[in-house]
Amino acid sequence: MTDLESLAERVARACRVLGRLELTHAAFGHVSARVPGADRMLIRARGPGELGVRYTSAAQIIEVDFDGKLARPNAEGLAVPQEVFIHSEIYRARPEIYSVIHIHPPTPMLFTICCKPLLPLYGAFDPPSAKLAIEGMPTYPRGVLINTKERGEDLVRVMGQSRVCLMRGHGVTTVARSIEQATLYMIQLNQLADVNYRAALLGDAEPLSAEDQAEIAAIRGLESTPENGEPPTGVEATNWRFFCEATGA
Numbered sequence: 001m002t003d004l005e006s007l008a009e010r011v012a013r014a015c016r017v018l019g020r021l022e023l024t025h026a027a028f029g030h031v032s033a034r035v036p037g038a039d040r041m042l043i044r045a046r047g048p049g050e051l052g053v054r055y056t057s058a059a060q061i062i063e064v065d066f067d068g069k070l071a072r073p074n075a076e077g078l079a080v081p082q083e084v085f086i087h088s089e090i091y092r093a094r095p096e097i098y099s100v101i102h103i104h105p106p107t108p109m110l111f112t113i114c115c116k117p118l119l120p121l122y123g124a125f126d127p128p129s130a131k132l133a134i135e136g137m138p139t140y141p142r143g144v145l146i147n148t149k150e151r152g153e154d155l156v157r158v159m160g161q162s163r164v165c166l167m168r169g170h171g172v173t174t175v176a177r178s179i180e181q182a183t184l185y186m187i188q189l190n191q192l193a194d195v196n197y198r199a200a201l202l203g204d205a206e207p208l209s210a211e212d213q214a215e216i217a218a219i220r221g222l223e224s225t226p227e228n229g230e231p232p233t234g235v236e237a238t239n240w241r242f243f244c245e246a247t248g249a
Contacts, residue, residue: 016053087100138159
């Protein structure tokens with residue numbers, strides 16, 4: 001298996017994990033990975049033979065340049081997704097990023113519709129997802145498709161250096177140094193949103209104290225720092241193996 005073939009399989013597996021966790025529906029959403037050393041990416045394609053994110057195979061992953069053009073034609077009629085500019089403009093602006101994911105998890109999307117923040121309601125229950133709330137997540141204010149370079153640039157400005165960007169009435173974008181990390185951030189975000197939603201139903205939810213938030217934010221060793229898009233190590237690697245096994249991806 002070549003390096004590109006291996007990378008395509010990792011992109012496809014991330015799609016399957018997210019689809020089988022029901023974090024996005026049907027054909028809506030895409031995972032990408034930067035091709036190391038080149039202004040190109042591998043990304044989930046659209047096309048007449050696709051079966052949706054949940055059933056993505058490596059054969060449905062295409063190579064695209066940062067202008068959103070196919071690197072090479074294909075006989076299967078596979079096409080570049082309209083919102084490729086989410087990916088290309090993040091890669092242009094943030095060279096440390098090796099994976100971008102854009103999908104439509106319903107619960108986080110509800111919070112954008114209602115203009116409700118995702119609060120740091122818990123700590124040691126799940127520190128990685130708690131950290132997302134403690135860090136804060138910007139919201140792109142429009143509910144439109146990011147289908148032009150200019151809109152991609154707007155999203156990048158709103159997102160800044162964050163790992164997560166909520167998108168009003170639309171979905172979520174996560175970025176990371178590896179495909180697996182970006183997928184784990186999406187899963188963690190969804191858990192954070194789910195707990196916030198359930199707590200709102202019970203009422204009187206209170207965020208962690210400032211002291212506890214600072215202590216949770218200072219925890220080290222739960223995240224790795226992959227180089228050149230390689231898979232994560234340590235706890236993140238274990239968590240990734242769990243979700244692959246749990247979903248059969």
